[in-house]
Amino acid sequence: MSGGAATGTKPATVKARADLALNDEFLRKAVKYTTEKLRSGKKTAMEQHGNWEEWRERGRQIRLHTIAHLDYYLNLFANNARANGVHVHFAESDADAVRISLEIARRVEAKSVVKSKSMVTEELHLNHALDSIGVEAIETDLGEYIIQLAGETPSHIIIPAIHKNRYQVADLLSEQAGEKLAPDTKILAGFVRKKLREKFLEADIGMTGCNFAIAETGSMVLFENEGNARMVTTVPRTQITLMGMERIIPSWADLEVMATLLPRSATGQKLTVYMSGITGPRREADGDGPEEMHIVIVDNGRSLQLGDPEFQELLNCIRCGACLNVCPVYRHIGGHAYGGTYSGPIGAVLTPALKKNVAEWDDIANASSLCGACSEACPVKIPLHDMLVYLRRRKVEAGRGNAVETAGMKGFAAVMGKAGRYKAALKLGRIGQKLVVRDGGIKAKLGPLKGWNTYRIAPSIAKETFRERWTTLDQEIRAGLAEMAPDMKARMEQKLKERGTKGKEGGHGHGG
């Protein structure tokens, strides 16, 4: 089986990639169907929980605290994991992480690797690297397995094959089976289950990601629904876990909060079907487990965010995918349009932030209407829509702004900086639009209106603007003005008074 590279080359811009998706009715239908299911599941779970906002704030506090003291907790985690008999490795770059993993694979003379739950290995393109030294890598999460068969990459953080419907999946699996499989979820899952059993038994290495790493005991925790991660971490003789350096939380008590937030945010489940805590390799009394266990802690651009006042909170992300499920842009273009390993709002920020070659990636920050649904959905309150604006600003400040837009914005400031110029511009506009306005609207697909008018009719500048109308309106209002009711006046005065005290308290008194 070949590695996980996508077939064909992807277009270079997010716009061109989005066009591919917008013209793919299957994809749009499949993505809409599943994201709607997931987000309504989350909504129900939040309502049933009853105290969601407080737990969300607690989750945020835990993540803020951990990341602020990441050096301390990483050290604590590594020391405890080593004391448990785990080989802990630190990988600064993707190349380092790949080298470490391949060295282990060579040393244990591995022929095959079974994998589960790892977006980090996608980030490292590890399957490709394993393939290059003759080691077969098999994805065992159902969605990930489907994606691997299709030669694609995941298009969602937790539902990698979200863009495929069951008919497409049936075709892919029928090829594997050598017979026509009915597009029935049970039959398809049953086929994969049987197929993967053989692979679990054959594999020399089990490779996983990590949802949370518990510093106080050096343990790693995995959330899953299919039981395959448990197979991966118990059957093969060697286990390699790759984790982003920010996966740490201080204690098991903190896990309670995360275990409350993550499954509900991801799928609306109260808890995933399996939650495994793994503390070191197999001990003598254990019935199963790997003889040798490695944890590779991957930086790969994450530490660049530390100390950055605008982006450090990115490291708080718990990879639940909730921001993708509510994003109206993701809903229409799916994950591949984002071009990177991580998609949706978190991907649009994370990909440029993790890469040192920001220039190649910063256009995906434009693929957002800044509606804020992502920030509202985030279980640890990462202000993603603000971060998208910061990315755009950094691009402009670095002098890499689009030339036409830069000129336009200079013009904007010149006009809007003085009311006199603004008034003059409106007058000019009114004269200019005479050529194109029909029936109060503009249909012509001219210049910047081209895209707009493909879907809409644009409005025109009013015959009389508000400011032009003001003097007459003002006179008329003065003539017939009602007396303000005393209670209303009192309310307004009260508001003014409160404002004064708020200022004196110096910003205190804001409730959680």
Added chain:
Amino acid sequence: MKVSMFVTCLSDAVFPRVGEAMVRLLARYGVKLDFPPSQTCCGQPAYNSGYWEEARTSGKTLLQAFEDSDFVISPSGSCTHMIHNYPKLFENDPVWLPRAKALQEKSYEFAQFFVQVLGVTDVGAVFPHKVTYHPSCHGSRLLGVKDEPIALMEQVKGLELVPLPFAEDCCGFGGTFAVKMADISGAMVTEKVDHIKETEAEVLVGLDMACLMNIGGNLRHRGEKVRVMHLAELLEEGVKLA
């Protein structure tokens, strides 16, 4: 007490009827709006596109125009929220930062001012029509104005409020987004209008003319007869009908 109107450049230039409705409605309660003509635009198009220097140039016209005002009221949740970004925008400017914070504190979106400050929900309007409401993202999500417009509409006699499916989904406007990512934006507004059609409402009402211009533009493009109104217009028309 000085209560000022921040009309927003869009309502000023394209939808003056919205500003006018607001002025008339407030006058019925003895609130005489003042209109400082030195105001231009809040600077949001520049801010969101990353051109913060240009946004500051534009925003300063508001900081100056409303220096002496006690309350500033605007027919846009999005532009009001932009004022809430000013402390961030002028973070490193010791001269303008206090003024930015002062303006943020006294700025209100129209429905917010009516319900939170004046304490009015029943304006005595009659509007015998089937209406659906699109809660604009910035006003509802970022500024937190969610219940106020509903409270105002619930008191309007004859008004039948039909829930809009997926109401909280963005209409696809997003300022320059609609130009830069025209096809994604087009897909979003198309879906929004599909949902509006499902409600069979005669009137679409909202609190942000930018979003309503976007949705209304698609409605018109598709030949749909749904009337698009700002809540201030609806209430003012309803009061006249009563």
